[in-house]
Amino acid sequence: MKARIKFQKYGSMKFVGHLDIMRYFQKVFRRANIDNEYSKGFSPHQIMSFAAPLGVGLTSDGEYLDVQLLSADSPEVMIERINAALTEGFHIIGYRPLLETEPNTKTVTAMALVASADYLVSLKDGYEIGADINSKESFAEKFIKFMQSEEIVIGKKTKKSEMDVDIKPMITLVAFEEEDYEAKRRNTLEEHLKTEETSLSNKKPDSMAEVYENGIKIYLQLDTGSSSNLKPELVVEAFCESLGVAYNQYAWQSHRIEVYTRNSETGKLAGLDQVDR
Amino acid sequence: MRKLALSDEILLTIEKPARYIGGEVNMKMKDPSKVDIRFCMCFPDVYEIGMSHLGIQILYDMFNRREDTYCERVYSPWVDMDKLMRERNIPLFALESQDPVKDFDFLGITLQYEMCYTNILQVLDLSGIPLYAKDRTEEHPLVIGGGPCSYNPEPIADFFDFFYIGEGETAYNEILDTYKEYRKAGKTRKEYLERVAQIEGMYVPAFYDVKYKEDGTIASFTPNNEHAPKTVKKQVEMNLSDTYYPTAPLVPFIKATQDRVVLEIQRGCIRGCRFCQAGMIYRPTRERSLEYLKKCAYEMLSSTGHEEISLSSLSSSDYSCLQELVYFLIEEFGSKGVNISLPSLRIDAFALDVMSKVQDIRKSSLTFAPEAGTQRLRDVINKGLSEEAILGGAMKAFQSGWNKVKLYFMLGLPTETEEDIEGIAILSDRIAREYYTIPKDQRNGKVAITSSTSFFVPKPFTPFQWSRMITGEEYVQRQRFLKGKMREQLNAKSIKYNWHEAEVTELEGVFARGDRRISKAIVDAYQSGCLYDSWSEYFNYEKWMNAFVANGIEMSFYNGRERDTEEIFPWDFIDVGVTKAFLLREYKRAKSEKVTPNCKQACANCGAKEFGGGVCFEEDLCMADLEEVTDESKN
Numbered sequence: 001m002k003a004r005i006k007f008q009k010y011g012s013m014k015f016v017g018h019l020d021i022m023r024y025f026q027k028v029f030r031r032a033n034i035d036n037e038y039s040k041g042f043s044p045h046q047i048m049s050f051a052a053p054l055g056v057g058l059t060s061d062g063e064y065l066d067v068q069l070l071s072a073d074s075p076e077v078m079i080e081r082i083n084a085a086l087t088e089g090f091h092i093i094g095y096r097p098l099l100e101t102e103p104n105t106k107t108v109t110a111m112a113l114v115a116s117a118d119y120l121v122s123l124k125d126g127y128e129i130g131a132d133i134n135s136k137e138s139f140a141e142k143f144i145k146f147m148q149s150e151e152i153v154i155g156k157k158t159k160k161s162e163m164d165v166d167i168k169p170m171i172t173l174v175a176f177e178e179e180d181y182e183a184k185r186r187n188t189l190e191e192h193l194k195t196e197e198t199s200l201s202n203k204k205p206d207s208m209a210e211v212y213e214n215g216i217k218i219y220l221q222l223d224t225g226s227s228s229n230l231k232p233e234l235v236v237e238a239f240c241e242s243l244g245v246a247y248n249q250y251a252w253q254s255h256r257i258e259v260y261t262r263n264s265e266t267g268k269l270a271g272l273d274q275v276d277r
Numbered sequence: 278m279r280k281l282a283l284s285d286e287i288l289l290t291i292e293k294p295a296r297y298i299g300g301e302v303n304m305k306m307k308d309p310s311k312v313d314i315r316f317c318m319c320f321p322d323v324y325e326i327g328m329s330h331l332g333i334q335i336l337y338d339m340f341n342r343r344e345d346t347y348c349e350r351v352y353s354p355w356v357d358m359d360k361l362m363r364e365r366n367i368p369l370f371a372l373e374s375q376d377p378v379k380d381f382d383f384l385g386i387t388l389q390y391e392m393c394y395t396n397i398l399q400v401l402d403l404s405g406i407p408l409y410a411k412d413r414t415e416e417h418p419l420v421i422g423g424g425p426c427s428y429n430p431e432p433i434a435d436f437f438d439f440f441y442i443g444e445g446e447t448a449y450n451e452i453l454d455t456y457k458e459y460r461k462a463g464k465t466r467k468e469y470l471e472r473v474a475q476i477e478g479m480y481v482p483a484f485y486d487v488k489y490k491e492d493g494t495i496a497s498f499t500p501n502n503e504h505a506p507k508t509v510k511k512q513v514e515m516n517l518s519d520t521y522y523p524t525a526p527l528v529p530f531i532k533a534t535q536d537r538v539v540l541e542i543q544r545g546c547i548r549g550c551r552f553c554q555a556g557m558i559y560r561p562t563r564e565r566s567l568e569y570l571k572k573c574a575y576e577m578l579s580s581t582g583h584e585e586i587s588l589s590s591l592s593s594s595d596y597s598c599l600q601e602l603v604y605f606l607i608e609e610f611g612s613k614g615v616n617i618s619l620p621s622l623r624i625d626a627f628a629l630d631v632m633s634k635v636q637d638i639r640k641s642s643l644t645f646a647p648e649a650g651t652q653r654l655r656d657v658i659n660k661g662l663s664e665e666a667i668l669g670g671a672m673k674a675f676q677s678g679w680n681k682v683k684l685y686f687m688l689g690l691p692t693e694t695e696e697d698i699e700g701i702a703i704l705s706d707r708i709a710r711e712y713y714t715i716p717k718d719q720r721n722g723k724v725a726i727t728s729s730t731s732f733f734v735p736k737p738f739t740p741f742q743w744s745r746m747i748t749g750e751e752y753v754q755r756q757r758f759l760k761g762k763m764r765e766q767l768n769a770k771s772i773k774y775n776w777h778e779a780e781v782t783e784l785e786g787v788f789a790r791g792d793r794r795i796s797k798a799i800v801d802a803y804q805s806g807c808l809y810d811s812w813s814e815y816f817n818y819e820k821w822m823n824a825f826v827a828n829g830i831e832m833s834f835y836n837g838r839e840r841d842t843e844e845i846f847p848w849d850f851i852d853v854g855v856t857k858a859f860l861l862r863e864y865k866r867a868k869s870e871k872v873t874p875n876c877k878q879a880c881a882n883c884g885a886k887e888f889g890g891g892v893c894f895e896e897d898l899c900m901a902d903l904e905e906v907t908d909e910s911k912n
Binding site for chain 2: 010017020024027033038041043056057085124249250
């Protein structure tokens with residue numbers, strides 16, 4: 001059987017890279033005595049796949065990991081068992097059994113489902129942007145202006161070459177306050193989730209995003225996945241460039257809030273924990 | 278949430294930030310303000326290597342079981358971090374609390390190999406602790422050394438407040454209890470060290486004076502403090518089945534050298550190879566009970582989640598319950614996706630059966646360590662491995678499908694001749710020939726033999742402690758000669774020859790048998806930029822030579838002399854159980870190519886029996902039987 005696990009990654013664990021996280025979770029499941037399915041051969045490994053690898057330096061409230069199990073307890077018990085085997089910086093907030101793949105159909109990996117993700121990007125205390133930005137109001141004002149340009153072209157490096165890309169269409173949501181973000185976000189979701197989400201909102205776990213005193217921050221929804229992918233750092237870099245100020249990669253903290261899949265018919269989004277496959 | 282000592286910016290700039298953040302699985306969290314003693318345990322090499330060390334895990338666990346003590350860890354910052362810490366004046370910190378090492382009560386440094394000596398200075402320096410013990414005051418941590426290199430601590434004696442000679446399980450509690458008591462009573466550092474000197478196994482270098490003869494050898498080595506004993510007796514844990522063992526060892530986030538559960542099945546070795554220091558200083562051989570090991574395996578696998586378990590000992594094939602243990606591990610854990618990583622075993626039916634169960638034959642290789650190329654030289658070094666055994670073992674393995682063989686040899690062993698060197702090439706070739714006697718349709722492609730040579734270093738407390746070590750030039754000559762001989766072999770194309778660098782080994786020789794006069798050169802080399810000397814990319818021979826010249830140190834004095842049997846060695850004040858008389862007897866037998874039976878065959882009266890246990894009391898053969906048994910074992 002398949003199950004999708006949703007977890008948070010925060011604090012000093014942002015310095016641990018994706019490959020090490022994979023090794024980490026293999027050991028977590030062993031400690032928690034989870035009945036994972038193993039691949040065959042002389043060096044068997046647990047069958048698992050991550051939806052969207054998180055870069056070093058980023059924190060997250062919405063990481064997804066699909067596992068293949070031979071047996072399992074109820075979601076509540078599974079969450080409890082796995083959490084008991086975790087160290088500070090990781091926390092399981094969701095567990096959803098997935099539908100079995102129909103015979104003779106291709107298995108859909110979590111990674112292939114990913115279409116979009118929400119981020120919170122904050123200016124860390126002790127850093128300045130320049131260009132007379134000294135409050136969250138002046139930041140918002142400049143950013144809105146930045147988003148009003150026809151196109152936002154950046155040089156994007158791929159494995160083979162560097163080419164100019166317009167990233168504006170890849171930015172599907174911009175907000176500066178949490179309430180505004182929540183309202184806009186709901187509009188991007190599939191109909192049945194809008195209400196469901198509201199009713200579950202009191203159950204939502206506390207965000208583990210770092211909070212900074214300066215208050216300068218931005219919520220972004222960006223294309224994510226194999227067909228179109230935009231990292232939040234690139235948006236901030238393009239913004240700084242438009243202002244004519246140097247972009248300091250260490251000045252910003254990016255935090256992933258949620259990862260979505262897109263309904264190809266409606267074009268609407270659903271969190272990866274809201275679907276059964 | 279834990280606070281980190283380093284900023285995000287630094288951690289995102291350097292390689293592998295997980296080396297510095299702590300927070301690993303099974304890390305101990307305590308409130309530092311609620312303990313009496315803060316102990317920082319250090320492995321002076323990079324994190325991934327230090328984290329793989331079992332000894333620290335044992336002591337970390339043992340110290341933290343004490344409510345009054347918080348034991349934390351520190352490793353050598355890698356070169357990128359080292360540079361940043363110096364530029365920005367960031368003090369070295371412990372991983373757990375992220376507090377500066379300087380504020381601890383103790384800094385315990387494990388000394389696993391000689392080439393880490395500049396890293397010790399790096400750790401002291403970055404911590405802001407004076408390099409020389411004499412310059413430290415009441416506010417500095419007490420710096421303790423332990424581990425194999427403390428069996429000749431003299432080259433680094435000036436950097437340490439004291440050394441713990443022997444196994445940590447026995448006396449550390451007394452050291453900590455006394456510390457607490459002395460500090461409450463407001464006693465001074467010196468008063469405490471005088472008390473420590475009276476605990477068996479402790480060596481306080483400041484309490485001893487060394488005088489030298491005109492020829493440079495030691496004239497006298499005497500205590501200058503009434504509390505310091507004349508000889509320091511090695512500590513041994515005699516009951517290995519009822520002692521501390523880390524059932525919940527730390528699990529790093531980044532891949533460490535040992536990314537697995539390590540089960541130490543026994544200590545010591547019965548073999549008595551004459552070049553091997555571990556085989557002498559860890560005597561007597563003591564086994565852990567099968568039941569104890571089974572229990573440890575269960576607990577450690579479930580507390581770590583490791584997917585591999587390996588057995589650790591100097592010679593696993595000699596462990597009396599090996600078969601039972603290995604089959605137990607395979608049956609119990611093999612089905613749960615746990616790999617059993619085998620130590621190098623004597624190749625016999627059992628080994629082949631186990632190997633075929635736990636390894637992919639196509640990928641794995643057979644390992645032999647003949648150490649020398651001819652039977653004559655193997656007799657000199659007392660390596661009880663015959664050519665017949667190697668060829669027979671290899672053949673059995675070939676017939677079961679293996680086709681890769683690794684062979685380990687040493688160059689520069691005492692009495693080595695060209696014939697012995699050529700013997701390495703001939704033996705490598707013979708194994709290949711053996712393989713090709715198998716009909717073509719029954720063998721598994723080509724045979725691949727990898728022969729490696731390292732450079733023999735005479736070590737203290739071995740029968741070869743009197744030996745001359747060959748020079749770098751001689752070594753290179755011998756290595757080239759062997760390379761030529763390898764090419765002449767019929768199966769030269771199937772043999773790959775690897776060799777170690779000579780320069781770093783020469784230095785190892787100096788540190789291994791050096792005295793107190795070397796410490797100044799180590800400081801100079803460190804200050805001129807030497808660090809991570811065991812890493813070939815950072816080893817700088819020229820800087821070391823300059824440091825030796827500047828301090829009037831001649832390498833040939835330490836390496837190039839056949840030492841007189843009357844000579845006082847820098848390490849003679851340590852009593853390891855094995856006596857100097859025995860070692861000398863063994864040296865003479867080596868020269869006359871006489872094999873000495875192993876501890877299970879007969880007791881050679883090495884002296885370790887005085888510890889009152891282990892293999893010494895398992896059999897009751899006496900010295901009178903010795904010659905007879907020797908002759909038998911040759912037949």
